[in-house]
Amino acid sequence: MTEPFEPKNNEEGQDLPGRSSYEEERRADEAPDFNKPQPGESYADYMHRLDRARKAEMENLDHSREEYWSGLTDYGRGKSGDPNYGPIPEEYSMNGMSKAAFACGILSIVTVFFGFSLFFGALGVIFALLSRKTKFGRQSRIALWMSSAGIFAFFFSLIITIHMLVSSGIWGRMVERIRNMDPNDPNAAAVLEEQLLEEILGTYGVQSAPGTRA
């Protein structure tokens, strides 16, 4: 059924108030349909664009944005003729999370000898796991490995330390002291800590170089 004719201009050709003008309708008709090949666009460019749109749709990206469809920024890497033309492969794209994961991964390795590797390693693993969209990106995967290595190093050093304390007998003596400790003594923990330090320094402490002692 056709709509009844309603004049949108008066007899002088001026727009009537409250109605869309022919000019507005013409502009709406001429708005580019990004699903079709654009003027001057080669078939290869058009197919590339559609391919990127499909990929974006799969990744739940905001493909309704004009910037995306015209391939200017954000999701693609420029237009045909650019050296790296085409969509950014997932493994090369970095978000804030993967950057944070990478930083924590490095810190977890660096701080192995200061005892913070577990903290930074766990944070790095959390960030790496949260940074993936469908699969791990390259940076996230590296960050995950580094953070895991930091966590592993922490537990490894912990086991080695406990083994050394047990084998030297310090562990047993400290357990005995804790058993005999007065629970009401407010300084008990501090005294225990001091004794432990003395024991460790006495057993593994830096010794004077030969010949320097009087």
Add this chain to the structure above:
Amino acid sequence: MNAKNRTIKQNARQKLLGGYSEHCAYAILLGGLEVLSGWIMGLFIPGAGMQSFIFGLIVSAVLQVLLFVFYAGAALHFLKTLRGEPSPLTDFIEPLRRSADRYLVVGLIEVAVGYVLMIPIYAACVLPDRVTRGALIFSAVWLIAGGIAYIVFLANFALSIFILLDDPAVSPLAAMKMSAEKMRGKKGSFVLLVLSFIGYGLLVIFTFGLGLIWVLPYFLASVAGFYEDAK
């Protein structure tokens, strides 16, 4: 973890990416309120003894019910995030401003059931002066059985908060009933979704709780995604 849960979590991750400053603000606010409630609870427990213990339990329950309203605010934020809608930080107090009583009723029921389930353990282990081995074994068995029953109970009504957020006209009890209907045949899947965060929980412990700032948004968005899927 089944394929549907994997998709729900993947979708939650994708929607959260790029807006973590806001999501983390919600997690920090919730964490801050939890710490504050713990501090208030400490103020109200004067010392050892039966009376102070019961008083402490009541204060703790009241604070948990009050916190439930703020969890509803966070749930609103993550529901909007999943739907791609803008969510200002004021959403945190939105349930408090509009019909807070509805959320308080649901929170009260959920918290009360949890505390009632704990009564036998308190009676066996906490209140007597001397704890016997039999009481310990009973408590352990009750903790496991009661824990499972409570998880099933919570799974039944896990969606009630989202139903209340989506429909301002629905009453709290009707929302709980609707949630139970929606969760029919999906409780196992929901429990699996929650259990899939155990690994994250372990990592959060390693970070002395700091990791919760990022993991809590992911968890809440995943639960919101489960609601969207079950709707």
